[in-house]
Amino acid sequence: MRAAVCPSYGPPEVVRIEERATPILEPGQALVRVQAAAVNFPDVLLVADKYQISVPPPFVPGSEFAGIISETCGETDGFMVGDRVTGTGLFGAFAEQVATAAAGLARIPEGVDAGTAAAFGVGHRTAYHCLRSVARIGAGDDIVVLGAGGGVGLAAVQLGVALGARVTAVASTPEKLAVARQLGAANLVNHRRAGAQRPGSESSDGDLRDALRTALPDGCHAVLDPVGGALSEPALRSLRRGGRFVTIGYASGDIPRIPLNLVLVKGVHLLGFQFQDVPPAEFTRNETELRDLLRSGHATPHVGAVYPLVDTAKALRHVADGRAVGKVLIDVGGMG
The missing domain is CATH 3.90.180.10 (Medium-chain alcohol dehydrogenases, catalytic domain)
Known part of the structure; x- marks a missing residue:
């Protein structure tokens, strides 16, 4: 072979x-x-x-x-x-x-081709378990997704919208943000030009912290971070009191050093994701729901x-x- x-x-x-x-x-x-x-x-x-x-x-x-x-x-x-x-x-x-x-x-599942099936597993499973069992988002919550152009990030945008959340997508190029918009992101942030854009409005210049403050003046309920590096701290600062920051990976190649005083002052929760940490009953529930979304076409990579x-x-x-x-x-x- x-x-x-x-x-x-x-x-x-x-x-x-x-x-x-x-x-x-x-x-x-x-x-x-x-x-x-x-x-x-x-x-x-x-x-x-x-x-x-x-x-x-x-x-x-x-x-x-x-x-x-x-x-x-x-x-x-x-x-x-x-x-x-x-x-x-x-x-x-x-x-x-x-x-x-x-x-x-x-x-x-019947009707799903091999390419879709291969693309679905790691990214969508990671994103869904993070959203449901770690970030614990619900309908009406505001979430920030870093790396929203990658496999996990775009899956989190799509699945966050499916769960009723308002998603702010952070990515590095207009092409990536355009796909995030197609999948339902409510706010778009290009972190390389650090502009915040809501559908129908123009982007504005400034750093990522300011861009997220513009997009989410009241802060967000959760951040999903598969990127790390320089994006993590300003995203953490965008959380409202009691919010949840989920670290998934470090695609930037740089493990961030988070000032712990932010966690203390804002009363936020800093959480890591591993599949084995999801409670068994929730894991089964999440997997069943996710396969139903794939089968029905409501979640497609x-x-x-x-x-x-x-x-x-x-x-x-x-x-x-x-x-x-x-x-x-x-x-x-x-x-x-």
Whole structure:
């Protein structure tokens, strides 16, 4: 089988296409013929050995895939050859075939294509669990979404709107903000020119703190931050008293240093997101609601770019340079 392989740590360009043996299954595993895989920022970090977990090279990067089961071994939780499934893992997705524990697979709903299924998992699941169980937003709440042009950010915009919140989207380019507007964002902030724009009004210059104050004079109920860096502190300052700041990741490459006096003075809650911290009953509820949104078409990932498997390095570079709008996919074996 063909696979994208990281032979040694480095920039995305170290990744190359190689022929590899078909994985041998262990009991409880399924072999999935991959149709589509999604590129996430941690994939870039793993290749560069800058993630919190190291994977010894050579390895196949890629953490999110969709495809068809071609073989099973032992008890596989009811999954059978021919089932259309999605899955996630730390690595291994950028290949024509993936061996994975059947217990971690999910069936693709009828009518949903493989590309949509691959793009949906990590970003939308992260955003929804954050919104429902960490930020605990409700109808009428004001939320700020940083990195609103990326996979998690755009998912948070779309899902926040679906939950009845008023969303202020913060992103780095007009193109990214235009998609956020299409998905229902009420306020738009370009943090590179630090202007705040409400639909139908002109943007104004100023720093991000001022832009958020203009957009949200009474402050916001919650901030979702998958970016970190210099954006975190002004976003934290935009919270109203008792608000919730959820840190998800650090796509900027810079872990922020937050003045804790802001937390004390404003009485806000500073929270981190990990899937395993969501209470089991809420996790099940969230997953059910999210799949219903996918099945009904009320939540659909925005795919900004698609690359063939041979161009995996280019896809990783696209994400590494911050050019991704929504999700970036790799067409491995036909995404229909």
